[in-house]
Amino acid sequence: MNAPRADGSRLGVVVNPTAGAGRAARAGRRLTARLRSAGHHVHDLSAPTAAATLAGARRAVDGGALDALVVVGGDGTVHLGAQAVAGTATPLGIVAVGSGDDFAACLGLPCHRVTTAVDHVCAALDAGLVRRVDAIAVTCPGRPDRWVTGAVSAGLDAAVNARATAMRHRGRARYTLAALVEIAAFRAWSYSLLLRGVTDDGGLPLRTTDGGRAAVWQGRAAMVTAANTDRIGGGIRVAPDARVDDGLLDVLVAPVLTRAGAAGIFPLMFTGRHVRRPDVHVLRAREVTIAATPTPEPPGRAAPLPDAHGDGERLGPLPLTARVVPGALRVLVAPDDQGGARRRLTT
Structure with a gap:
């Protein structure tokens, strides 16, 4: 223009x-x-x-x-x-x-x-x-590519988002109400992450692959979020140090396995203090592929992974790749x- x-x-x-x-x-x-x-x-x-x-x-x-x-x-x-x-x-x-x-x-x-x-x-x-x-370019097999301006959520925050969207109550408190319901039913999900362009591993143990050009993490977690901005859900500071013009994603991984642990994280997210916990990691990378991995739990007892969301909108089931596109x-x-x-x- x-x-x-x-x-x-x-x-x-x-x-x-x-x-x-x-x-x-x-x-x-x-x-x-x-x-x-x-x-x-x-x-x-x-x-x-x-x-x-x-x-x-x-x-x-x-x-x-x-x-x-x-x-x-x-x-x-x-x-x-x-x-x-x-x-x-x-x-x-x-x-x-x-x-x-x-x-x-x-x-x-x-x-x-x-x-x-x-x-x-x-x-x-x-x-x-x-x-x-x-902005974040999101690719999902079999579905049209999408742009996301804020964050791609693929864990508890995605489940809360989906429940909050379905609620008749439209005020900001719906996210808190939805979180209480989801935490009460929480069981950790199993993930596989493939990261490229990692500049900070956030203390999460990664395994290099592709000749050192990529890194892998597998494990169970409550949250996996790839953030371009510092907040989601009406002021929840999911990645408080994320910057919208730094050419990087802040990838939050919370390998929390219990309901008590998940309940302890959520209130801290309103101020961003959750990232100070030793069981919350924030990595910085240019790209992340998020996939589900087989669960060790018996069939029927494993908690189904929520559909991924971006900017509060449904993106669909995993896997997906989120890649930051500078400018x-x-x-x-x-x-x-x-x-x-x-x-x-x-x-």
Whole structure:
């Protein structure tokens, strides 16, 4: 996208009307009115289903019809927008008015404040500034590739996410309620991890393979999470030192085998103190393949692995490969943002 056009930018807007208990619908109307009054050409790409919305957004981006795509909602809406623009030159604007807004929060964007968030996007468009950040490319055998902006969860956090999503209660407390249920039924799962580009083993005993170009770990664990950002689930600090622009994944492995151990970890995750425990390891790598391994428990007694989730959205069963792609996503930022490197939209 070039610097702001004299005749206004061509903008696609995607609104999730159910996000934020109705805040997103109001924000979408306010945003569209503000953008059109400023002379921008706004195309409402929202459709009755997420699949139809994504298909329309992809057509617009791939056809060169947009100077930017702006999403209005929570992390699920950001996830949808990333499928359309990650790996392209089209930047993503975010009006964060969902229940969690973890990706926006880690970038220092305004969250849960409709007027401020709309003002921010408009100022970013006027200034023509973007921040380039990393995204996770996820490949799963037999399923379409996906982009994830925040974290890929493949353990207890994925099980909690799935249960929380299914709950009728939509407040932030649903993650805590879901965690209590999942911990009560917890039995550790068996994993095999293949890591490439490891820069820090986090104290986890790894075995090298592929001529030293990769490392392997096998064992039972409560959590395996590949994080691009520091938080998930509305502020759970799953990987508190993760950075969205360092070209690395923070891979959290918690080889905790008991319910008491799992129950002890979860409360600490709200502040990130769980990583201080000796049974929690955070590795740094460019890529990780996560697979299930046969369990030593008798058939019928082994706990089935939960489906993996990314940005709170279901990715499907293991195995999968998560690979960080540096600078894959361009995010619109306002001139007063303090969240990292910016550059004008000249490419």
